[in-house]
Structure formats: C-alpha cells, structure tokens
Amino acid sequence: MICVDEFGPLSLQPYRGKGWFQQRKPSRLRATYTRPHGVKHLLAAFDLKTDKLYGHASKTKKHQDILRFFDVLRRRFPRTERLYIILDNFSPHHHHKVKTWAS
Template identity: 75%
Template sequence: MICVDEFGPLSIQPYPGKGWFPQKKPDRLPATYTRKHGVRHLFAALDLKTDKLYAHIKKTKRHQDVLQFLKVLRRRYHRSERLYIVLDNFSPHHHKKVKTWARENNVELIYTPTYASWLNRIECHFGPLRKFVFEGSNYSSHDELAKAIQAYIRWRNKNKHHEAILKEQNKIKVA
C-alpha cells in the first residue's frame, strides 16, 4: 500500500525560523510579492510496508504529472504485485487516463473521503519536511530547494525512527 499526495506550491522565498539570523540584529525578510522563479509542486509517496518516502518535483500538477509519478512508482515493484495507492480527491487523480492506466497496470486507486485527506498516512510526513527543509531557509533557486528536499528524504529514509522526525510527525493527526 502506497500513500500519495502533493505538497506545495513550493516557491523561492525566505521562510522564517529559528537559528538562521543573528540574535541582536535579525535580517529583515525581503518582500515576496512576485514569484520571479515561478512555483514547483512536490509529488510524494509513502510505502507503508517499508516506511520509505519517494518524491519528485514538477512544474505543474496536472493529470499528466500525476500519471508520470505513478508510473515511476509502479516501476519500483514487480508487475505481478498489486499496488494499492491511496489518494485524495484532487481532480487530476480522477482523470480518465489515470484510471485507465491503473486498471491496465495492476494498480488499485483508493480515494480518501471528500474533505478527509488527513486520512492519508503521508500527511504527517509533510510536517517534518516543513521543519527540516523550509524552516529558517532562504534558497536561491528551485534546484537548490530540490536538492535540499532530496537530501532530507534520503536522510529520513535512513533515520525513520529518529526522535526529531517522530516528534514532528506526531504533531499532525492522521488516522
């Protein structure tokens, strides 16, 4: 069983936090009225059996992007293994092409009830991501942000029972 969701939009802007500024003369946060760099979207998946996170960053979050991410996930498992993928009710998840692909590739899409995306187990993993990647950061580009996210996911997959991660996960209530 794999839980999938999107996180974002990710924009290049300073994020307030602890420890990244001098105590007596804090830097002012620059205005972020315009998004000169555009935004990106994080597609994330949590394999409940192995407790591993996977992620891809895309410029858009259309059904084509969802489908591409699901295809990448499908390649991680043997074709004979049926995948159960938990998704919320975001309209691209219900697109005809996504549903057709799932039927043809031994994948069952399981949708959370409307207004109950908190039932998706991946939701509690976005809190630690926010804390360890965004809090107190000021990335200069989407590439730099993407590298930080991937580094966090690699670290998290090696340290899934780390006290700091579990503390942040427990702040977000999921079923």
Template identity: 65%
Template sequence: MICVDEFGPLEVRPYPGKDWRKEKKPKRLPADYTRKHGVRHLFAAYDLKSDKLYGHNRKQKTSRDFLLFLQVLRRRYHRSERLYIVLDNFSIHK
C-alpha cells in the same frame, strides 16, 4: 498499499539570519516577494509495507505530471505485484 499525495507550491525564499542585519535598523523583506526562480511541486508516495517514502518533484501539478509520477512508482515494483494506491479527492486524480 501505497498512500500518494502532492504538496506545493514550494518556493525558495530568502530569510535573513541574525548575522545579515545591521545593528540598529534591520533590513526588512517586502511583503510582495517575487518568485524569480518559480515554484516546484512535490509528488510523494509512502509504502506502508516496506516503510519507504518516494518523492518526485516537478515544475507543474497537472494530471499528466501525476500520471508520470504513478508510472515511475509502478516501475519500482515487480509486474506480478499488485499495488493498492490510496488517494484523496483532488481534481488531478480524476
């Protein structure tokens, strides 16, 4: 039995640390941060029997990307092995 879900969008945001600020007036990040490098989406599967977690990261979260993830996941198991996949009711699963 395998539980599958997706997470995203993930983004890399610069958060200034304590060593990056000035002594008196710390530099603030604007509220309207632009995503210069885009975002990523994580497809993940957790195998309950073997206690393993598999992940696949993509630029988009479409039904085609989801099917590609399921194909990659299927290749990890022998053809004779039956897989039971648990999904939520997100639109790309249809």
C-alpha cells in the same frame, strides 16, 4: 499499499541569517518578492509495507504529472507485485487517463 498526495505550491522564501552582534537598523525583507524560477509542487508516496517515502518535484499538478509519478512508482516495484494506490479527491485523480492507468 501506497498512499499518494500532492503538496504545493512550494515557494522558497529568502531569509536573513542571524549573528551574535546587535544590528542598529536591521534591513527588512519585502512581503512580496520575485520568483524568477516559479514554484514547485511535491508529489509524494508513502509505502506502508517498507515504511519508505518517495517524492517527485514537478512544476504543475496536472494529470500528466500524476501519471508520470505513477510510472516512476511502477518502476520501483516488480511487475508481479500488485500496487494498491490510495488517492484523495483531487480533481486530476478523476481524469479518465488516470483511471485507465489504475485499472
């Protein structure tokens, strides 16, 4: 039994380090910053039997990405073992290609 969920967009923000010395006029980070490489989405699956977490980073969260992640999960387990995948009601899960793959 595998629980699957998506998280994102992950937006890594830069932050300044701290030192023991006192700064007179600390430099500030802008509230908005450029994202030259875009953002990432995390597709994750938790295997309840082995207590393992599998993750896959993606640029989008479309049904094609979900199917690609399912193929990665399928390769991790033997074909003789049946997978029970628990999904939430996220709209790409309702796509006919995802339902066909699941059946």
